[in-house]
Ligand SMILES: NC(=O)C1=CN([C@@H]2O[C@H](COP(=O)(O)OP(=O)(O)OC[C@H]3O[C@@H](n4cnc5c(N)ncnc54)[C@H](OP(=O)(O)O)[C@@H]3O)[C@@H](O)[C@H]2O)C=CC1
Ligand SMILES: CC(=O)C(=O)O
């Protein structure tokens with residue numbers, strides 16, 4: 001009984017053939033239009049032999065089936081079942097209606113799926129599960145992946161910080177599965193090239209571990225204050241990266257996802273200069289938020305007193321973890337690049353609020369995490385500020401960014417105060433899933449009298465306010481990672497760094513159409529997400545080639561326009577429709 005690949009194109013029990021270039025479907029139609037249901041020779045008789053139903057019709061049928069399900073979790077399960085048995089239909093459906101399907105395979109529904117993972121698990125392999133007991137054998141375990149020769153991108157989690165839902169242990173596997181679905185759907189990377197991985201070093205939540213259906217290790221995680229236990233985890237990660245190189249090759253890209261705060265920064269530091277990798281929560285999120293702030297300058301610069309450049313903003317973050325510090329640092333880097341100021345000047349108007357209140361220089365610098373230090377400024381009156389509300393009163397931010405996982409923390413008085421001080425305040429309530437958002441879209445528009453430039457991590461429906469319809473923007477790293485991954489793979493990137501993330505931000509910001517800006521939205525429509533990925537990929541590839549870090553697919557100097565590069569990238573992308581036709 002072989003694992004069903006994400007890419008399998010027929011029922012799972014037929015999926016033992018290699019997925020590509022192996023005459024997987026032996027019946028060839030003479031025309032490009034499908035004429036018969038695809039079947040391999042050995043499968044003759046196992047599927048009906050009537051005329052093939054056009055993929056488009058099957059997509060419409062699946063969308064209708066989704067509508068008839070009772071809950072979004074049911075819709076997730078239906079779609080996941082289709083992913084495991086008929087990936088072509090799955091990805092065609094994602095692409096047919098991104099705004100409708102993405103919330104079902106990604107945030108917010110993937111959060112509910114992870115919380116119920118043990119209950120809905122089908123025992124179809126979804127990726128690779130590694131555990132601390134695989135120490136010494138990691139490469140051998142990775143070799144068990146049936147598509148090891150095709151693997152180009154890995155999304156790896158240890159499940160410690162799943163969205164804003166906390167430690168879900170092995171149930172967090174739903175996150176890399178969902179992220180990689182978007183790599184294929186939005187980024188056009190072949191399903192066979194993607195590999196979800198969960199690394200099991202335990203779980204600290206008793207209720208998760210004690211669930212009789214839980215499939216992960218029934219152990220606690222390493223104690224972050226115990227040097228020996230931390231060193232054991234670090235050594236495992238060293239072995240993991242060496243094994244990735246050994247089994248999948250030097251250029252296989254690794255995306256860290258939803259690791260806990262105490263490991264995420266260290267793992268990124270340990271490996272970013274040695275492997276093609278990035279941390280999506282730190283760097284991908286930073287890139288999407290920077291893009292949103294950049295594009296919204298086209299809104300704020302048109303009103304008296306509004307920010308005209310990044311450095312005109314005063315930023316206050318609620319949450320100073322991976323996302324908060326990642327965003328703050330990238331904004332500061334972008335200010336340095338654009339304004340030619342020093343790093344400390346660039347950080348001067350960026351403030352962090354964490355679980356203890358406003359981070360200032362009155363904190364104990366010996367114990368303050370290093371990623372918070374550049375933003376630990378002094379307050380003129382020297383006192384402590386313990387709440388976001390106080391911080392907003394004192395600092396008068398033009399932009400608040402919520403990445404705390406704490407719902408309803410952007411209160412009416414906070415948004416009203418910002419609106420009193422700024423004509424078009426930026427209110428980014430980015431915590432996921434929806435239940436963790438710092439405020440809803442409706443609240444932001446009502447409390448700001450329709451003036452807030454709002455973005456949320458998970459989607460909100462359109463809001464009617466004073467006779468106008470507002471379409472809330474989704475500020476989610478999903479706009480970034482598929483394009484960065486596509487670009488990195490296309491150009492054979494050997495390293496990824498903050499320059500690539502700023503490049504991606506600029507490309508995304510440039511793609512926001514004027515009619516969106518006129519309506520106060522700072523991201524393109526989700527329906528455009530595939531086009532966004534292509535443009536980001538082209539920008540990232542060009543940046544890599546310029547720096548000399550991208551090794552593949554470069555045209556000769558001056559021989560290719562950006563449009564031609566974009567078309568080359570487009571031509572390299574996975575298209576479900578094409579796979580369907582070729583399979584006939
Ligand atoms: N929209 C998007 O694309 C993304 C959204 N996110 C969301 O951001 C949230 C945080 O993720 P991440 O940064 O990785 O998590 P971390 O655990 O790294 O950071 C959480 C931060 O929130 C702070 N915090 C916790 N409780 C409070 C509180 N009551 N008041 C103020 N601050 C508080 C913590 O404070 P302390 O430092 O004192 O512990 C910490 O700084 C999640 O909900 C996640 O879903 C993350 C990535 C991408
Ligand atoms: C979107 C995302 O990566 C997160 O919420 O963790």
Ligand SMILES: [Mg+2]
Nearest residue numbers: 257258280281
């Ligand atoms: Mg994440």
